[in-house]
Amino acid sequence: xxxxxxxxxxxxxxxxxxxxxxxxxxxxxxxxxxxxxxxxxxxxxxxxxxxxxxxxxxxxxxxxxxxxxxxxxxxxxxxxxxxxxxxxxxxxxxxxxxxxxxxxxxxxxxxxxxxxxxxxxxxxxxxxxxxxxxxxxxxxxxxxxxxxxxxxxxxxxxxxxxxxxxxxxxxxxxxxxxxxxxxxxxxxxxxxxxxxxxxxxxxxxxxxxxxxxxxxxx
Amino acid sequence: xxxxxxxxxxxxxxxxxxxxxxxxxxxxxxxxxxxxxxxxxxxxxxxxxxxxxxxxxxxxxxxxxxxxxxxxxxxxxxxxxxxxxxxxxxxxxxxxxxxxxxxxxxxxxxxxxxxxxxxxxxxxxxxxxxxxxxxxxxxxxxxxxxxxxxxxxxxxxxxxxxxxxxxxxxxxxxxxxxxxxxxxxxxxxxxxxxxxxxxxxxxxxxxxxxxxxxxxxxxxxxxxxxxxxxxxxxxxxxxxxxxxxxxxxxxxxxxxxxxxxxxxxxxxxxxxxxxxxxxxxxxxxxxxxxxxxxxxxxxxxxxxxxxxxxxxxxxxxxxxxxxxxxx
Numbered sequence: 242x243x244x245x246x247x248x249x250x251x252x253x254x255x256x257x258x259x260x261x262x263x264x265x266x267x268x269x270x271x272x273x274x275x276x277x278x279x280x281x282x283x284x285x286x287x288x289x290x291x292x293x294x295x296x297x298x299x300x301x302x303x304x305x306x307x308x309x310x311x312x313x314x315x316x317x318x319x320x321x322x323x324x325x326x327x328x329x330x331x332x333x334x335x336x337x338x339x340x341x342x343x344x345x346x347x348x349x350x351x352x353x354x355x356x357x358x359x360x361x362x363x364x365x366x367x368x369x370x371x372x373x374x375x376x377x378x379x380x381x382x383x384x385x386x387x388x389x390x391x392x393x394x395x396x397x398x399x400x401x402x403x404x405x406x407x408x409x410x411x412x413x414x415x416x417x418x419x420x421x422x423x424x425x426x427x428x429x430x431x432x433x434x435x436x437x438x439x440x441x442x443x444x445x446x447x448x449x450x451x452x453x454x455x456x457x458x459x
Numbered sequence: 460x461x462x463x464x465x466x467x468x469x470x471x472x473x474x475x476x477x478x479x480x481x482x483x484x485x486x487x488x489x490x491x492x493x494x495x496x497x498x499x500x501x502x503x504x505x506x507x508x509x510x511x512x513x514x515x516x517x518x519x520x521x522x523x524x525x526x527x528x529x530x531x532x533x534x535x536x537x538x539x540x541x542x543x544x545x546x547x548x549x550x551x552x553x554x555x556x557x558x559x560x561x562x563x564x565x566x567x568x569x570x571x572x573x574x575x576x577x578x579x580x581x582x583x584x585x586x587x588x589x590x591x592x593x594x595x596x597x598x599x600x601x602x603x604x605x606x607x608x609x610x611x612x613x614x615x616x617x618x619x620x621x622x623x624x625x626x627x628x629x630x631x632x633x634x635x636x637x638x639x640x641x642x643x644x645x646x647x648x649x650x651x652x653x654x655x656x657x658x659x660x661x662x663x664x665x666x667x668x669x670x671x672x673x674x675x676x677x678x679x680x681x682x683x684x685x686x687x688x689x690x691x692x693x694x695x696x697x698x699x700x701x702x703x704x705x706x707x708x709x710x711x712x713x714x715x716x717x718x719x720x721x722x723x724x725x726x727x728x729x730x731x732x733x734x735x736x737x738x739x740x741x742x743x744x745x746x747x748x749x750x751x752x753x754x755x756x757x758x759x760x761x762x763x764x765x766x767x768x769x770x771x772x773x774x775x776x777x778x779x780x781x782x783x784x785x786x
Binding site: 278279347355356408412413 | 543544547548552556558559609611656657727728743746747748751753755756758759760
């Protein structure tokens with residue numbers, strides 16, 4: 242451990258505290274009349290946006306590691322994924338508590354009748370097993386191959402999240418389309434031919450590109 | 460003022476002949492009160508003018524103070540939204556699609572001088588100065604509920620004049636079945652218009668009876684002051700029983716037509732926004748529910764009222780119409 246350079250050792254705590262900044266800002270603003278005229282809407286949008294951003298950041302880790310050869314990145318992937326889940330949980334809770342006021346009938350009708358809520362809710366549900374199986378013990382229990390297969394649901398959830406955003410916008414699609422573009426780039430980076438090119442940027446061996454799941458387990 | 464009629468409006472079924480007739484009587488009485496208000500403003504020596512203190516105020520309110528404003532029996536006595544919220548939480552895509560964009564990006568907009576072109580099926584078309592349109596009428600404060608199609612609402616103390624008497628001065632012909640409105644197009648002053656988010660310029664329209672209805676207002680101010688740019692300066696429509704986007708801002712054209720005019724949102728997304736766009740908790744937006752709304756300043760949502768709580772006054776306009784079809 243102490244043989245690693247400082248940047249690698251500092252990476253995890255740095256990202257941990259940085260990832261809490263959006264939440265800290267929300268809390269600060271909530272107590273300082275800083276959430277605007279419609280605080281519930283602001284909280285909903287902020288937690289949702291950060292959930293989506295962390296989900297995309299999680300999917301960025303592997304291509305970035307391949308391209309940079311910086312293996313320490315693999316160790317923050319789980320944390321980023323869990324922060325994505327954390328913000329999406331807050332997003333969902335905001336909806337249940339502040340928007341729907343625990344009105345189960347209203348919530349169920351939304352989930353069944355409103356496409357954007359169906360998409361968002363499905364994506365949230367898909368992330369639950371991923372969060373639950375994120376521990377080292379669960380990776381060992383499932384075995385690397387099964388674990389990787391299960392965790393491909395992250396792509397489905399990210400796609401659902403972006404569609405959820407696109408679907409609720411009234412007219413100005415610019416912002417959700419940026420997320421869609423980023424997601425497509427992340428998919429592209431996983432096309433084998435492109436993944437190998439990324440790996441060659443820093444001369445890391447192609448064999449490493451498939452081993453990200455093992456890395457997290459070790 | 461003298462006889463203040465409370466209008467705690469409940470959601471009602473649309474047509475009932477006896478209620479309908481009572482409504483008309485109510486409208487006549489209310490019109491009488493309005494006339495009295497106008498008289499009070501025109502001849503302060505004859506009738507007691509309304510003390511200025513009775514009008515809505517907010518310490519944050521800015522802008523030119525409007526003189527001679529009288530109260531109106533059409534005002535609701537619900538708790539007002541703050542000036543700050545009314546002027547910093549806006550949908551006015553001409554300045555950007557973010558809620559704060561209109562407040563932050565409308566600084567370069569020049570609302571004065573202002574002319575409105577009147578044309579179409581009327582005897583007196585022409586280019587009218589803003590004062591020529593407003594000055595002959597008494598300014599009224601109208602405290603109305605505003606329900607946005609996005610399921611939030613506010614209570615706003617508008618200042619303006621009823622649209623009907625203004626339109627009558629242009630002498631619409633018998634062929635004037637609708638009134639079409641257009642927002643100014645100034646991309647150099649309205650940064651949102653530099654991108655084709657919507658098909659600029661923004662256009663809206665009303666059926667002539669909707670336009671003539673005493674609740675329909677041409678607003679020039681809020682909280683006793685001239686309209687801020689972000690709220691549609693210098694002159695905008697306020698149709699309180701319809702979703703907010705029907706209340707077109709910064710109007711430069713009024714056209715009388717014999718056919719239903721195109722409207723921006725219904726051109727953009729015809730399945731989602733209709734010509735009428737009456738507030739209706741029973742007709743959902745295809746993508747979200749319209750049964751509830753969040754009043755700005757409140758956390759818990761409240762039930763949306765039929766025709767935004769103005770059913771007693773305006774439901775008769777739509778008797779016999781299927782509001783699910785004519786949404």
